[in-house]
Amino acid sequence: MRRFFFLARSVLVMMLRDRAALIGTLLIPIVLLLVLGLVNPGASIGEVSAAAWLTVGVLVMGMLSGAVDGDMAWLTMTRDRGILWRVRASPLPPATLLLAYTGARLLVVLLKAALIVGVGMLVFGVRLQWDGLLPALGLVILGGAVFLALGQAVAAAAPTAGAATVTANLIFFPVIFTSNLFIAGLPPQLEAITRWNPAYLLVELLRAALLGVEPGQALWINLLGLLIYGLLGIIVAIVFFQWEPKR
Amino acid sequence: MSPDVMIEIRDLEVRYPAAYAVRGISLSIGRGEIFGLLGPNGAGKTTTLACIEGLRAPTAGSVRVAGFELPRQAARVKRLLGVQLQKTALFDSLSALELVRLYAALYDCYPSRAEAIALLDRFNLDDRVGARAGQLSGGQQQRLALALALVNDPQVVLLDEPGAALDPQSRRAVWALIREMQGEGRTVLLTTHSMEEAQELCDRVGIVDGGRLVALGAPGELIQRYAPPLPPAEAARRQPNLEDVFLALTGRGLAVTSEEL
Numbered sequence: 001m002r003r004f005f006f007l008a009r010s011v012l013v014m015m016l017r018d019r020a021a022l023i024g025t026l027l028i029p030i031v032l033l034l035v036l037g038l039v040n041p042g043a044s045i046g047e048v049s050a051a052a053w054l055t056v057g058v059l060v061m062g063m064l065s066g067a068v069d070g071d072m073a074w075l076t077m078t079r080d081r082g083i084l085w086r087v088r089a090s091p092l093p094p095a096t097l098l099l100a101y102t103g104a105r106l107l108v109v110l111l112k113a114a115l116i117v118g119v120g121m122l123v124f125g126v127r128l129q130w131d132g133l134l135p136a137l138g139l140v141i142l143g144g145a146v147f148l149a150l151g152q153a154v155a156a157a158a159p160t161a162g163a164a165t166v167t168a169n170l171i172f173f174p175v176i177f178t179s180n181l182f183i184a185g186l187p188p189q190l191e192a193i194t195r196w197n198p199a200y201l202l203v204e205l206l207r208a209a210l211l212g213v214e215p216g217q218a219l220w221i222n223l224l225g226l227l228i229y230g231l232l233g234i235i236v237a238i239v240f241f242q243w244e245p246k247r
Numbered sequence: 248m249s250p251d252v253m254i255e256i257r258d259l260e261v262r263y264p265a266a267y268a269v270r271g272i273s274l275s276i277g278r279g280e281i282f283g284l285l286g287p288n289g290a291g292k293t294t295t296l297a298c299i300e301g302l303r304a305p306t307a308g309s310v311r312v313a314g315f316e317l318p319r320q321a322a323r324v325k326r327l328l329g330v331q332l333q334k335t336a337l338f339d340s341l342s343a344l345e346l347v348r349l350y351a352a353l354y355d356c357y358p359s360r361a362e363a364i365a366l367l368d369r370f371n372l373d374d375r376v377g378a379r380a381g382q383l384s385g386g387q388q389q390r391l392a393l394a395l396a397l398v399n400d401p402q403v404v405l406l407d408e409p410g411a412a413l414d415p416q417s418r419r420a421v422w423a424l425i426r427e428m429q430g431e432g433r434t435v436l437l438t439t440h441s442m443e444e445a446q447e448l449c450d451r452v453g454i455v456d457g458g459r460l461v462a463l464g465a466p467g468e469l470i471q472r473y474a475p476p477l478p479p480a481e482a483a484r485r486q487p488n489l490e491d492v493f494l495a496l497t498g499r500g501l502a503v504t505s506e507e508l
Contacts, residue, residue: 006352010338010345017340082336089300089332090353090399091325243302 003092006099015070015108025070026112029062030119036182037124043099045184052127052138053118056210057181060143060203062112064175067147068168071105072154080245102148109144110137111175113200117210132209139209141203146226149233156240175199191216201225253278253403253434254299259308261294261458268294270458271308276451281425281435283449285442285489286407287497291458292438293333296405299436301325312403318348324333326354329401329433333408335392339381343372343391346380347398354399370394378418386417404428406437410444422448452489 016022035052043050059138078084085096120126154171158164178193179200180186186194194200207213215222254276269291276282284292297303298310301321310317312324316403337346347363347378358366365443367373375383375420379408383391389412396404409425410418425448428435439445446466454462454469466489474487475495 003352006349006357010341010349010352013345014338014340078472082332082334083338084301085334086330086332086336087353089302089328089330090350091322091355092353103264204302 001023004096004100004103007097008103010039011101011104011231012107022108025062025066025108026115028065029112029116032061033058033116033119034123037120046213047211048207049126049184050184051120052215053184053207054182055117055124055126056206057118057203059113059116059140060179060199060206061176061181063109063117063144063202064138064147064172064199066105066109066112067144067151068154068172070108071101071148071151072164073161074101074170075152075155076158076164079155080161082244085244089149094241098152100146102128105148106141106144110140113140132212136206136209139202139205142226142230143206146181146198146202146230146233149230149237151233153233153236153240156237156242157220159242160245170193179203184236196225198226198229201229251278252276253280253313254282254436255307255309255311256295256299259295259298260306261291261298261303261312262306266457267458268500269305269455272453272455272460273308274438274453274460274463276434278434279429279432281429281437281448283430283445284438284455285440285445285451285452285493286438286455290455290497292455293407293427295455296407296436296438300328300330300405326399327402329399329404331396331404331406331409333411333438337380337388337390337391340379342377342379343367343383343394343411344376346391347394350395351398356399358398366397368392369427371420384457386413389413390417390421390424393421397428401433403434403436406435408438408440410439410441410507418444442488442493446489454493454496461496462492 033055036058037051040050045053089095117126117128121128151168154168155164158167175197176199178190179197180191180198181203195216204215205219205222205226208215208219248364252275257273257289259269260267272291272295272445283401286292286297294303298305298317299312301317301324304318313327315324317324344360344363344367347366348358349364351358364373364376367376370393372387372390372394375387380388380391389409393406393409396406406425409421413421422444424434425437437448449466450461450470451465453460464472467491470487471491473492475491476482477485477487477491
């Protein structure tokens with residue numbers, strides 16, 4: 001256990017020292033929220049304000065982009081630079097390293113979530129359902145872990161860091177723009193498909209918990225869908241895991 | 248396996264899809280010995296080391312460290328080994344001190360701040376304790392990598408080209424440190440391209456070429472046995488050395504590595 005906490009703390013120190021990445025991961029979603037929120041400040045979607053609706057959408061986008069830019073990049077960087085290979089020469093079980101990384105990363109995800117929701121509340125007067133905060137906290141942790149697993153799966157399967165970045169972007173942008181993170185009322189034919197994308201599943205759960213928005217399908221289906229994505233991500237990450245870049 | 252034998256390799260073979268990296272290497276390395284593995288690029292030195300480190304599984308043959316068999320008992324063997332890889336692998340944003348403590352944690356060791364600084368001091372890095380790895384010079388990074396190989400107080404130290412990319416002063420400082428490791432009773436197995444380094448440091452060397460062990464013995468013995476006669480003009484200037492042996496045994500042409508095949 002001591003080793004786990006020591007590693008997690010070291011990983012967290014590394015993340016906090018990477019100022020450019022940290023500012024990017026925290027600042028970009030907030031700037032996006034401010035810009036989109038100011039487009040039509042008085043609008044509402046159903047019974048909630050558009051700003052509240054967007055705040056949760058931006059939160060999920062921030063979590064997903066963190067998994068793509070941060071987690072996937074970290075694994076490919078440590079692999080390409082031979083750090084994973086060096087770690088393998090030690091008796092450390094690889095799972096301990098990955099779990100320590102996950103723990104540190106989830107702390108950053110929680111910080112990001114608090115900042116985004118805080119800006120939404122302060123700038124746009126977003127009102128939350130206070131009794132939904134605890135379930136939302138659990139969902140942020142679950143969603144962060146699922147996205148992290150998906151990022152690790154892409155990183156594991158891609159032969160090099162360059163290939164991983166291209167693959168991740170090919171997944172990231174369609175997932176973002178075909179979900180209801182920013183756009184309400186997608187065409188029904190599109191929504192029938194995209195409601196199974198992980199960002200859509202998570203945002204529906206979070207909007208239900210934080211804003212009381214009625215989801216398009218039963219919440220347990222969304223939860224199950226997310227868990228399946230997480231499981232698939234873990235399986236792919238384990239099966240295709242590489243200690244060194246492919247030659 | 249005799250208790251004085253720390254590393255025992257028998258008929259080791261490693262085959263990659265395109266070619267053999269190692270084919271039939273057998274050797275034993277004694278406790279407290281400095282052993283050098285020499286060979287041209289792609290000869291199989293790093294692959295042999297990787298099998299001892301538990302990083303690669305042999306296609307055939309056996310590897311034992313302190314009586315433990317690899318890869319079956321890799322977890323136990325890894326606790327006994329100090330490792331410096333050919334490519335220095337460090338997290339740039341952590342300081343030298345933080346890296347010592349992090350790498351020690353990989354082995355479930357938790358040195359105090361004073362102990363970690365004392366280790367860096369041995370490698371002349373005491374004035375760079377707080378410097379991040381990315382800010383260190385190439386020589387300092389190499390010395391830090393060597394320090395990290397000792398974080399777990401290993402019985403066997405495996406060094407892949409420890410003197411590579413170092414200026415002559417740093418290289419000699421590293422040699423002194425390797426001798427110190429031997430003085431502490433550790434077994435050192437190193438690979439090198441520097442015949443000077445091998446001749447200066449190693450009790451015995453093994454020369455590998457094309458994945459095979461082509462010569463094994465003390466540098467002096469190998470020079471006596473294999474060094475070709477020098478042309479008279481050259482003989483007047485110098486004694487035969489390990490480089491003459493190396494070139495005589497591995498040829499003067501450029502080596503083709505298994506990666507290039």
